[in-house]
């Protein structure tokens with residue numbers, strides 16, 4: 001068993017990501033590991049499955065297990081508020097209104113919530129081991145998550161160009177003699193450059209964690225059907241292109257042989273799909289786990305615990 005500080009569960013909507021991440025997090029907690037279970041999917045359903053009201057602050061679920069549902073809207077507000085405060089502290093009174101207006105626009109722009117959720121995610125990764133020994137991420141459906149995980153690389157370059165622009169404009173200001181004495185002093189430790197640099201360092205760090213198989217594991221959850229297999233194939237290839245190792249695959253809702261006549265045809269089709277899954281994903285040291293179709297939805301810690309018995313060893 002390898003305990004990695006970061007574990008991600010991804011896959012299409014409805015495949016069982018939330019169920020599996022809750023079960024896996026509980027399996028860690030039962031081994032005595034202080035574990036934080038984080039939902040980054042805007043369609044939160046973690047509270048329902050663990051039967052505890054979770055929110056945008058860390059709350060206890062059971063022994064050794066805590067939960068957090070990232071509220072992207074609240075994070076976006078905080079995130080943009082912070083940037084605004086920093087900007088306002090260095091600009092002249094004349095352009096305060098303009099900055100406020102710009103921030104208002106930034107706040108309602110489509111990428112803001114995603115960026116803010118990502119910032120929170122990087123912040124959690126930055127605090128590796130403190131105080132949680134393991135963090136399990138219940139992620140959003142595939143496309144969204146892949147974008148999120150590739151962000152450190154993309155944002156790194158973007159921030160670098162912002163820093164370069166900021167430096168240039170400070171130079172121009174200086175040349176034009178537009179800085180008053182104390183502004184000059186403040187510009188030497190420009191808070192915008194400082195905060196951008198800090199952010200860039202954090203992104204870089206989280207990228208290092210993401211591509212290190214000893215720090216991070218990424219598991220896909222899929223059903224034994226054609227479309228999810230194809231989508232997962234593409235997603236695995238894309239993650240690996242970014243250097244993120246896929247540790248395993250949970251095949252969820254596997255129809256048990258005793259399912260009866262109604263399922264006979266499906267059972268036959270399933271055999272083929274399971275073979276296909278084995279061929280596509282079974283190599284490269286990846287672990288394959290089957291989770292049978294259960295008689296009921298998974299709800300409450302007792303049922304989560306049963307799923308934990310079935311998939312808890314995926315990191316073996």
Ligand SMILES: Nc1ncnc2c1ncn2[C@@H]1O[C@H](COP(=O)(O)OP(=O)(O)O)[C@@H](O)[C@H]1O
Nearest residue numbers: 013014015016017018019253292293294297298
């Ligand atoms: N093996 C299973 N057997 C029966 N119901 C399941 C199984 N896995 C998940 N479910 C149920 O399917 C629904 C969707 O699962 P969920 O984990 O929320 O998916 P996702 O997070 O990928 O959207 C939930 O109601 C859950 O209880």
Ligand SMILES: [Mg+2]
Nearest residue numbers: 017018041045
């Ligand atoms: Mg979910």
